[in-house]
Amino acid sequence: MGLRERIERRFLSSLRKAGIRPDDTVWLPVDCRIQSYAAMDILAKIEEEYDTVLNVLVLTPLSPCFNEVMSPYNVHRGVCHVTSYGGYKECVRRYLEGRGGGLIVFPFSAEDLALEMLGEHAVAGWRGFRIDVRFRTAYPFASTRVGELLKIYSNCGCVGHYGSLDAAALFERLSGRVTPTAASKIYVRLSGWLS
Numbered sequence: 731m732g733l734r735e736r737i738e739r740r741f742l743s744s745l746r747k748a749g750i751r752p753d754d755t756v757w758l759p760v761d762c763r764i765q766s767y768a769a770m771d772i773l774a775k776i777e778e779e780y781d782t783v784l785n786v787l788v789l790t791p792l793s794p795c796f797n798e799v800m801s802p803y804n805v806h807r808g809v810c811h812v813t814s815y816g817g818y819k820e821c822v823r824r825y826l827e828g829r830g831g832g833l834i835v836f837p838f839s840a841e842d843l844a845l846e847m848l849g850e851h852a853v854a855g856w857r858g859f860r861i862d863v864r865f866r867t868a869y870p871f872a873s874t875r876v877g878e879l880l881k882i883y884s885n886c887g888c889v890g891h892y893g894s895l896d897a898a899a900l901f902e903r904l905s906g907r908v909t910p911t912a913a914s915k916i917y918v919r920l921s922g923w924l925s
Contacts, residue, residue, distance in 0.1 A: 732822075733878060733881060733882060734882050737871075737874055737878060737879070737882070738772050738775070738776075740870065740871075740873055741762070741769075741772050741773075741776070741870035741871070742776055742870075743866050743870075744868050744869060744870035745833070745835065745870060746774065746870065747868070748833055748866055748867065748868035749779055749833065749866055750782070750833055750868075750886075750893045751780070751857050751905075752780050752781050753781060753782065753783075753848060754781070754783070754832060754833055754899060755782065755783045755785065755832030755833070756777075756782045756783065756784050756785065756788075756832060756833050756834075756835060756846075757772065757785045757787055757822070757832055757833070757834045757835065758770060758773060758784070758785065758786050758787065758834075758835045758837065758865075759787040759808070759818070759822045759834070759837075760786055760787065760788055760789065760792070760837065761784075761789050761790040761792075761812060761818070762790050762791065762792055762793060763837075764876065764879050764883055764886070765838065765842065765871060765876065765879060765882060766796075766837045766841050767795070767799060767883060768837070768871070768879045768882065768883055769835060769837035769870070769871070770786065770796070770799040770800060770803065771883075771895045772870075773835060774799065774802045774803070777802065777861065783804070783832075784798060784802055784803045785803060785804045785805075785806065785832075786800060786803040786805050786806065786882060787804060787805070787806045787808050787822060787825060787826075788805060788806065788807050788808065789808050789810055789812050789818065789821060789822075792814055793860040796868055798893065798910065799879075804911070806825070808821055808825045810824075810825075815838070815842060815845065815846035816846065819860075819861045820860070820861075821834070822834065822861060823860060823861040823864065823865070826865065827864075827915070831866070832865070832866070833865075833866045833867070833868060834861065834865050834866065834867045834868070835867075835868045835870060836867060836868070837870075837871060837881065838869055838871060838872070839871045839874055839876045840871070840872060840873055840874060840875050841875065841876055842865055842871075843872055848854060848888070859869045864867065
């Protein structure tokens, strides 16, 4: 089994654990990063099996390469300035309040979740988990590294970054102590426990 198939299998497994069901409403908040592009590509394939209503919530300006993978989705535009993972999630929570339920699929990689947990939650508390308490959430890339996605989607040109932390510096300090995938697994377990 190749890398793409392993990632797609983990993605689907995460959605099943989060309780995806036929005729579900799925929300995918996206930004200008490779994780969002990959999530849109994979989720559109999975949709055929579940016959869900797919919604993309665009949080930042996107590269034209996103147009290709966005066609199966209902596109919504959120107005927010994303500077952190907690801010990203708060923006999504505010947009979806009063719009009914559904499953929110966050395109956060192992590194993203590790940075959120080890950086933002350690400093700012647990407010980023509010959305996990209020809505059904899934983190299908929790055990996927950005480098893996870049190997599969290297030609799309959809690479960007946001965040208040210097990821390279944080992971260098943690080297040998905590891996991004281990930290992201802790994050997903906490998220599930709170919901």
